[in-house]
Amino acid sequence: MKRRLLLLFPLLVFLGLGFFLYRGLAMDPSARDSALLAQQFPAFTLSTLEDPDARVDESLLLEQVTLVNVWAEWCPTCKEEMPQLLTLAERGVRLVGINYKDTRVKGREFLDEFGDPFEVNIFDPDGDLGFELGVYGVPETFLVDAEGIIRYKHTGYITPEDVERVVQEVGKWR
Amino acid sequence: MALMTRAGLLLLLLITSVPVLADSAIEVRDFERPVMAExxxxxxxxxxxxxxxxxxxxxxxxxxxxxxxxxxxxxxxxGRSDKEILDYMVARFGEFVLYNPRLDERTWLLWGLPFVLVMIGGFIVAVFVRKRKHAQVRALSAEEREYLNALFNREGSE
Amino acid sequence: MLARVLGVMGMVSTGFLLFILITSSPFERLLPGVPQDGADLNPLLQDVGLIFHPPMLYMGYVGFSVAFAFAIAALLGGRLDAAWTRWVRPWTNIAWAFLTMGIALGSWWAYYELGWGGWWFWDPVENASFLPWLTGTALIHSLAVTEKRGTFKSWTALLAIFTFSLSLLGTFLVRSGVLTSVHAFANDPSRGIFILALLGFTVGASLLIFALRAPRMSGNVGFGWLSRDALLLINNILLVVMTVTVLLGTVYPLILDALGLGKISVGPPYFNTLFVPLTVLLCAFMGLGPVARWKQMAGRELMRRLLWSGIAALIMAAAVPFIYGGEWNAAVALGLVMALWVVLALMRDLFDKTRHASSPLAGLRKLSLAHWGMVVGHLGMAITIVGVAMVSNYAIERNVRLAVGERVEIGGYSFTMTDLSERRGPNFLADTATLEVARDGQHVTTLRPEKRLYIARGQPMTDVALRPGLLQDIYVALGEDLGDGAWAMRIQIKPFVRWLWLGALLMATGGLLAVADRRYRRQRSVAADSTLLREVHT
Structure with missing residues (x-):
């Protein structure tokens, strides 16, 4: 009898593995966690897209729940994302943009063409702030609470279906 | 129409997602000391x-x-150490970027199981050999012999 | 028996045919969305290595289904004895030989085509092919024990099931998209669920059959510590530990993720750390195996026969890194000890076996092809290990900036760029650099690395120029245009890299040699039959 149970062992191991493989099917292997969740938004001092002489820093994100969107003119999905960002702005979400590895001229042209839902755009031509945020592909969106702590991250572009979810997340941290 | 767009998008995805193996980046980078390059x-x-x-x-x-x-x-x-550099990257991009996963409560099984298995294996060999050392060689039963004969004869005559 | 074997194989092919029909029907019409010029094959795949690599691999994967079918048939028939192993050995050897070649071809292709000179990346898809190879190797050895000695019967059947199951698991891992790999296949979860169902049914059912039908009695054939039986048991255990390690490393991130414990990566450093000691252990016993006798052997005799081989291996391996590299390297020495130990033990055994023949040549000729298969296969393994040890530790790599007329010295060679030109290939545009390679003022070779742009896909690609050599390869990949006529270039010296694939070729040859052995041929004399019976009886 003991031996019979031993012979069942390979089957049990396989069933265990099969369970995880099944669970794996429903997961997205290219999804990544942000290392910055529940962390303070990294410190920075940069100019804005609108004004080369202006200086903004992390205090910009204090006192209000803010959605920080990393975007660039050269990123095609950022164009797709714009209508959703405009909807979010209309629904009262405060949006701050990070213009990532771009030039001022191109960035402004982009906003003129596709609309500007942002209160202000942080100009990050070398991608230094993006690197601190662990940005690996644009667009990426961070939700920062009133204490300047990152609470939620959305990688890739916000689809029309994602809007409700983002609004909910914003509501949660208000 | 929506279906068409979706199909089109899917096709685009299929086409564009194939060449993931982009060719390698070759950068010329000079370090003062060869150790650093290493x-x-x-x-x-x-x-x-x-x-x-x-x-x-x-x-x-x-x-x-x-x-x-x-x-x-x-x-x-x-002049940062290797560990500091790895920590720096983990702080920004998460544990995901470490190809050499750190030993912690999540990964003790990953690192430990092979060693445990080698030990269990050694134990199995020991038990097996001890048990078998003095075992008697059993001759085939008459039935087994007959079956074998039948098999080989059939194979041989084909 | 035969009917059951064919039945099992029929079921397997039905499953796969259904998979093709249901999830990726070849009869579906693509019209009207067909691109006019075609989409062009990914330029990386426009290569002869990639023409042979997949069919070879598949011959391996599919070939193991025969061993699997035999094991299931034997379990169902309640006749899990030595007979089925005799039948299944040639099939297993052939499948294994093809899988070996398939993996080696893939490695060779990656080496010269991808432009960074790597030959094994521990990518999930590579691991998926390596898993059945490891258990297949274990199976070949355990089949030998079961056939010759009638022991390990259940274990051998289980290994046959494992080997094919891991081939199926590989199919699932690469086709379902649960893991990310640099190998892109058409994959999606709906295919994934089908293969998982197929996998679950096939493997689940066969392991259930195994649990219910495997003989309750453990065998009672005796053997001692220093017997070939015990050594082959150790071989099997080590290969299984290696298999579990690769499987664990491959699916561990998935398991953690499924448990909501976050995302981690398991990559080359993990596998290398664990595989080095495991391989060392394996090789240590691999030297003993061929020399040891079945059943029992006196320790003193084994010691007497192998003492000098061991000492010689240690001395030579310790000396070679001094002579070759100038700089002593423990890892290289370790690799060489293992390889030399395996080879010298084999030599010693051949010497002992032929000593009593009228002439050494006559003695060698008397050895069976199966024995030669083993010798060649083990030799191949040793050669691959030399290759791995040398190329992993003594490779030189430098990224340099070169313009026409400039020269750079790397690894004792001087590389002078003499020309830079553009050319048009059949389906690409290329920038070609011409490099004159010299050593001590003597011209060695001319290399022409290219940076190509494939027009149909607009995809850039590096076309490596290399000078292959038995002792070292010179490997140059062209990078980006740095302006002012200068280009970035990666120059590598790869010592003994050819030995990797040469060893694999020998391993595969060994497998095929063993298949050609007289006792697997159909026309068998009565005398041969009776020897066989005697073997089985004792």
Whole structure:
């Protein structure tokens, strides 16, 4: 009898593995966690897209729940994302943009063409702030609470279906 | 119509998602000391590119991999240790970028199981041999012999 | 028996045919969305290595289904004895030989085509092919024990099931998209669920059959510590530990993720750390195996026969890194000890076996092809290990900036760029650099690395120029245009890299040699039959 149970062992191991493989099917292997969740938004001092002489820093994100969107003119999905960002702005979400590895001229042209839902755009031509945020592909969106702590991250572009979810997340941290 | 667009998008995805194996980035980078170049090579080989499917940053030409290589080189020149550099990357991109996973409560099974298995294996061999050392050789039963004969005769006569 | 075997194989092919029909029907019409010029094959795949690599691999994967079918048939028939192993050995050897070649071809292709000179990346898809190879190797050895000695019967059947199951698991891992790999396949979860169902049914059912039908009695054939039986048991255990290690490393991130414990990566450093000691252990016993006798052997005799081989291996391996590299390297020495130990033990055994023949040549000729297969296969393994040890530790790599007329010295060679030109290939545009390579003022070779742009896909690609050599390869990949006529270039010296694939070729040859052995041929004399029976009886 003991031996019979031993012979069942390979089957049990396989069933265990099969369970995880099944669970794996429903997961997205290219999804990544942000290392910055529940962390303070990294410190920075940069100019804005609108004004080369202006200086903004992390205090910009204090006192209000803010959605920080990393975007660039050269990123095609950022164009797709714009209508959703405009909807979010209309629904009262405060949006701050990070213009990532771009030039001022191109960035402004982009906003003129596709609309500007942002209160202000942080100009990050070398991608230094993006690197601190662990940005690996644009667009990426961070939700920062009133204490300047990152609470939620959305990688890739916000689809029309994602809007409700983002609004909910914003509501949660208000 | 919506279906058509969706099908079109899907097709586009299929077409564009195939060439993931982009060719490797070749950068000329000089370090003062050869040891540093060696460390640079090891570090960039053990950091995974967060954007790519399964490539280390040394062989990926995605922009974020290039940024990370640049940062590794800068930190090396600043005199940071390997551990500090890895910590730096983990703080920004998460544990995901470590190809050499750290030993913690999540990964003790990963690191430990092979050693445990070698020990269990050694134990099995010991038990097996002890048990078998004095075992008697059993002759085939008459039935087994007959079956074998039948098999080989059939095979031989074919 | 035969009917059951064919039945099992029929079921397997039905499953796969259904998979093709249901999830990726070849009869579906693509019209009207066909691109006019075609989409062009990914330029990386426009290569002869990639023409042979997949069919070879598949011959391996599919070939193991025969061993699997035999094991299931034997279990169902309640006749899990030595007979089925005799039948299944040639099939297993052939499948294994093809899988070996398939993996080696893939490695060779990656080496010269991808431009960074790597030959094994521990990518999930590579691991998926390596898993059945490891258990297949274990199976070949355990089949030998079961056939010759009638022991390990259940274990051998289980290994046959494992080997094919891991081939199926590989199919699932690469086709379902649960893991990310640099190998892109058409994959999606709906295919994934089908293969998982197929996998679950096939493997689940066969392991259930195994649990219910495997003989309750453990065998009672005796053997001692220093017997070939015990050594082959150790071989099997080590290969299984290696298999579990690769499987664990491959699916561990998935398991953690499924448990909501976050995302981690398991990559080359993990596998290398664990595989080096495991391989060392394996090789240590691999030297003993062929020399040891079945059943029992006196320790003193084994010691007498192998003492000098061991000492010689240690001395030579310690010396070679001095002579070759100038700089002593422990890892290289370790690799060489292992390889030399295996080879010298084999030599010693051949010497002992032929000593009593009228002439050494006559003695060698008397050895069976199966024995030669073993010798060649083990030799191949040793050669691959030399290759791995040398190329992993003594490779030189430098990225340089070169313009026409400039020269750079790397690894004792001087590289002078003499020309830079553009050319048009059949389906690409290329920038070609011409490099004159010299050593001590003597011209060695001319290399022409290219940076190509494939027009149909707009995809850039590096076309490596290399000079292959038995002792070292010179490897140059062209990078980006740095402006002012200068280009980035990666120059590598790869010592003994050819030995990797040469060893694999020998391993595969060994497998095929063993298949050609007289006792697997159909026309068998009565005399041969009776020897066989005697073997089985004792």
């Amino acid at each position: 460390r640079y090579r090891d570090l960039t080989a053990s950091l995974r590119c967060p954007k790519c499917d399964a490539q280390a940053i040394d062989s990926s030409d995605s922009p974020v991999a290039a940024d990370m290589r640049e940062r590794v080189a800068d930190l090396l020149r600043e």
